[in-house]
Amino acid sequence: MAHIMTNPTVSNLQADLARQIVSLAGEKQWAVGQRVSDFTLAKQLGVSRSPIRAALVLLAEQGLLVHVPGKGYELARGQTGSEEIDNVAPPSQVETLYRNLMADRASGALADEVSEAELAERYGATRGALRKVLLRFAADGLAQRSRGHGWAFTESLVTDEVVSESYQFRLVIECGALRQPNFKVDQQELDSIRAAQKATLQSPAGTIRRDQWFRINAQFHETLVSWSHNRFLVQSVRQQNNLRRMTEYADFDKLSGSRIYDACAEHIAILDAVRDGDIDFAEALLRRHIERASRDLTDAS
Template sequence: MTVSGISNLQAEIARQIVALSAEEQWAPGERVSDVALAKKLGVSRSPVRAALALLAGRGLLAHEPGRGFVLARLPSGEDEMNGVAPPSEIEDLYMRVMADRAGGALADEVSEAELAERYGATRGAVRKVLMRFAAEGLARRLRGHGWAFTESLDTDEAVAESYQFRLVVECGALRQPGFRVDPEQLANVRAQQEAVLRAPPASIRRDHWFRVNALFHETLVGWSRNRFLVQAVRQQNNLRRMTEYADFDKLSAARIHDACAEHIAILDALADGDVDFAEALLRRHIERASRDLAGED
């Protein structure tokens, strides 16, 4: 199966490589190792090499004698990324199912045959998408060919309760006796937030924004050294994934900018050892996000 003459696997790996380059802050001229990427992505080197060649052919990578592939530049936006490596059949189907589930168009329980007919896809493609949902904690397999979606934030009441829960868990995490900031992690998370601030609004992709945003909140709670609090925030991030993927197009560039600025202020307060101020900023950040989503002034 191909998309615009590019194999689905090739397109999927190419997009994953670009996502990694943004998340890990690769610099122009940095060497891109097919061995390291194959290990990180859990695939063989052959499809990685094919994806690297694709990105080089589109000007995002360059091939230098004696060094191999190096980063030339990143895509200027989602439109260019789609031109370089269109979403694979699986990625496209994943997004369609995600949007329909977030919008309440899909029941709590579905069958592979039902989804295959609805989306005009093969049963194999549907199964791969559902397995991805399961890996993300968004669905579970039933006996036979049935699947059940996990609880999602599909009502205003559920969303409000989620924000109240996050206030308790995330702010409480900063007060745990074992709370300790990891300077290296703080620097990495801060660099990601700064990169989003610097990026042209059109270049910010929904998958990258979700990962950067979720990682910030997970990292803060992780510094509590409390495994149960970490599990709780990860579950909330999984629940948020559907609604935030579906609502990304409604999110203004100004709100993304403000969210990153607020994240950085919280990190700076923690770097200074001012946990009280950091907690107050985090509480205001979560409460503001809740009001914005509810459309309140």
């Protein structure tokens, strides 16, 4: 199979968009034969239709899509494994740099403060690519600019002690959110989140990607807390999700498929208890879920 990034005329943007489209196809469980709209994708991904169309051409060349005269593009086949996204749309230079930087920061290989010159030399990256990655870190709350060309990373969960404290904090925040006087469920949000959990639970082994899993997992916990309608609790869980992003991104390969399926089943049970108004049971399930996740991560390390 041809690789997108071997074509020098393909931009990083086109490659990244192709990857995002492949990710959406798996996450939303597109059916073979489903029409793929460049207009809809442009709105979803926040870009113009021109680079979307270029990305669709690339995916058609890889056999994931097929062009039907008069109709546009349709999904030609489903994904077959976790490596499929890299085969169909290999990571761009920026995406590869992002992955390497994320893994090194999570492992403690990078200091709390670094300069762009240091990073450029370490990774053999251009300043332009490096700046894009650092701005992405900043958007996720994982880094911020320092004076000159320096960058400071936010505190990450790099030791067992800090990880343990993080889970204890989450127990207080997330279980406490269920007990807030203004706690009220948004039924539409609950149905959407439950559907995403069920879709992941039904995904074939090996097809769940790290970015997809983090997004679905974080969305569950953040939305649950958002129903407390307490802005400070919501801010706290978002901060925790940002801290977890780096650690869980690096630790994903240690996470067994069975544990992901168990987590989805636990999420669904918690949502069902909340939907039924049984807050006591929902809190007990949530507490057990967080405590189990803490033990599993400690055992894996």
